[in-house]
Amino acid sequence: MRAEMGVSPECFKQLVAALRRDAHLTDSRRVTLEEQTGFLLAFSGNGVHMTCLADMYGYSLSTINTLFDAICTSSLYSDYVDKRELVRDSSNVLLSNPKVRGYFGDDCAGVVKGAQVNWKPHGDDPDKWRKGYSRPTSNMMTVCTFDQRFGPIFAGTPGTVPDQQVLDLWREEGFQAPQGEYYLGGSGLTMAKDVMPPYSRARYILSDWCPDPYGPDHVDTPMPPQNKKELFNLRHAGLCHNVDRLVYVAKRPFQWFEVAKRDYDHKMQKQILTVSAFLFNFINISEIGHRDYRYKPPYTDPSRDNLRWKMDELTRMAGCRSSGHGFSSNPSPPVDRVNMPEQTRAERSAMRKKRDEIADRMWADYQAYVRADGAGRRSYGSCR
Numbered sequence: 001m002r003a004e005m006g007v008s009p010e011c012f013k014q015l016v017a018a019l020r021r022d023a024h025l026t027d028s029r030r031v032t033l034e035e036q037t038g039f040l041l042a043f044s045g046n047g048v049h050m051t052c053l054a055d056m057y058g059y060s061l062s063t064i065n066t067l068f069d070a071i072c073t074s075s076l077y078s079d080y081v082d083k084r085e086l087v088r089d090s091s092n093v094l095l096s097n098p099k100v101r102g103y104f105g106d107d108c109a110g111v112v113k114g115a116q117v118n119w120k121p122h123g124d125d126p127d128k129w130r131k132g133y134s135r136p137t138s139n140m141m142t143v144c145t146f147d148q149r150f151g152p153i154f155a156g157t158p159g160t161v162p163d164q165q166v167l168d169l170w171r172e173e174g175f176q177a178p179q180g181e182y183y184l185g186g187s188g189l190t191m192a193k194d195v196m197p198p199y200s201r202a203r204y205i206l207s208d209w210c211p212d213p214y215g216p217d218h219v220d221t222p223m224p225p226q227n228k229k230e231l232f233n234l235r236h237a238g239l240c241h242n243v244d245r246l247v248y249v250a251k252r253p254f255q256w257f258e259v260a261k262r263d264y265d266h267k268m269q270k271q272i273l274t275v276s277a278f279l280f281n282f283i284n285i286s287e288i289g290h291r292d293y294r295y296k297p298p299y300t301d302p303s304r305d306n307l308r309w310k311m312d313e314l315t316r317m318a319g320c321r322s323s324g325h326g327f328s329s330n331p332s333p334p335v336d337r338v339n340m341p342e343q344t345r346a347e348r349s350a351m352r353k354k355r356d357e358i359a360d361r362m363w364a365d366y367q368a369y370v371r372a373d374g375a376g377r378r379s380y381g382s383c384r
Contacts, residue, residue, distance in 0.1 A: 007041060011286045018282070019067075030185055031063060040067050050237060050264075063150050066273045070277055080281045082149055094146055100235055103358045112195060113243040117155065117273065122266060129158045140273065141166045142250065143183065144246045147316040149284060150277035155270050162263035163188030166197075186240055193347035197356050198236045199229040210295065228363035232355070233351045235362065250280050256272040318354065 007015070016037050019025045027033050041066060043050060054061050071077055094100055094108065119138035121129045130137035137159035144150030154170040163186055166177075177183055177194030185195040187204055196203050203225075225231035254276045264272065 004177075007283060009285060011283060012037065012041075014286050015282060018076055021068070023074040025067070025070050028063075028195075034086050035333050036063055036067055036097055039063060040275075044276070053241065059315065068268075070272050072271055076277050077274070079280055080285065082102040082152060083125040086345040092350040103362055104184070104236075107181045108184065109181040110143050110151055111169070111185075111240050111243055112141065112143045112151075112183040112185055112189070114139045114141050114166055114188060115243055115247045116140070116159055117247065119159070120263060120269060121158075128160050130160070134162050136267075139163065139166050140172055140247075142243060142247070142277075144243050146242060148242060149250070149281050150246065150250070153277055154271055156266060161299070164190055174215055184236060184239055191348045191352055191355075193351055197354075198233040198240075198349055199359075209234070224365070231362050231366055232359040251274060253283075254279065 016034055020033055020035060023037070025033055028036075050064055054063070094104060116132065116137040118138045119129055119136050121136050126136050129138065138155050139157050139159050139161050140153055140155040140156075141163065142153040144293060145151065152175065154166065154173070154175065157166050182194045182196055182218060185192075185197040187198055189195055189197045191197060203209060225234055
């Protein structure tokens with residue numbers, strides 16, 4: 001079952017119980033909640049279009065739409081995506097890494113960064129949805145914790161829109177870091193009271209540290225950081241890479257994550273990303289000792305009998321009988337934008353000063369380690 005549906009029987013029971021308790025979902029007159037949940041998992045794991053599955057089972061499309069709306073608007077999403085315990089667990093990852101331990105502190109809640117995901121534009125110029133890709137994409141701004149779990153996501157903007165502009169749109173929807181905390185920001189973001197980006201005009205991306213091996217600037221051993229800004233950027237990039245890694249990993253168990261392959265409307269595409277983040281976190285938390293749920297089985301066109309058997313089996317093991325147009329997928333309560341305080345220059349200067357203090361301590365510790373080690377040069381792999 002884990003290879004076919006992506007969950008164990010125990011996790012399936014927990015998911016059904018959570019939907020019944022927190023999302024207030026119940027059995028309909030013709031379809032049990034267990035069947036609806038199995039329908040959702042079959043939809044997410046096999047990447048089959050919703051209409052095809054509905055025709056197979058004789059269900060109405062409102063079955064899956066009801067599940068999507070309930071997950072996106074209930075407290076269940078907040079419990080498994082915005083829960084503060086997730087941030088505290090994530091801080092333990094920083095404490096276990098000696099190269100960032102003691103620098104960013106417990107008030108670093110994670111990473112906020114843009115990631116390109118496939119998208120199907122409707123009634124719009126497809127060229128503005130392409131950013132270096134042959135296919136249309138959306139610049140999805142997402143928060144992730146350091147232990148590879150999703151935070152709130154913000155999707156629906158064209159792929160050519162810069163990261164900072166997407167974040168500004170998200171702030172208009174009410175996004176902000178928790179009180180007294182901040183996020184590490186990607187290189188496309190600017191300094192803010194709750195976002196700490198890397199230093200500009202200093203090496204940051206991987207190609208800066210590892211030049212083209214066939215180019216004129218090729219060196220056998222990449223040069224180590226030459227100043228505090230480069231050292232900070234090197235370790236900052238290692239933490240921010242969690243977003244790209246997380247999006248890549250999430251595409252493996254959830255084949256519907258490639259939403260551009262299907263002809264879904266704008267709202268459904270956003271809900272697919274939102275529900276994917278919830279299911280990913282739910283399975284990750286519920287099956288903490290079983291990471292093989294990420295395995296993506298080879299795709300085969302499912303037959304009606306095969307999928308129906310899976311649904312009946314899930315129901316049997318459970319012991320039962322056979323939003324608006326906004327971009328944001330974060331179901332937090334509406335924010336009073338009129339009285340929302342603007343980020344002042346003093347607040348940005350305070351975050352800039354904090355970044356300089358972290359970089360100074362990093363550089364001092366790095367220099368002390370190099371002197372103690374007796375090696376004046378460090379390789380890229382050892383200094384990271």
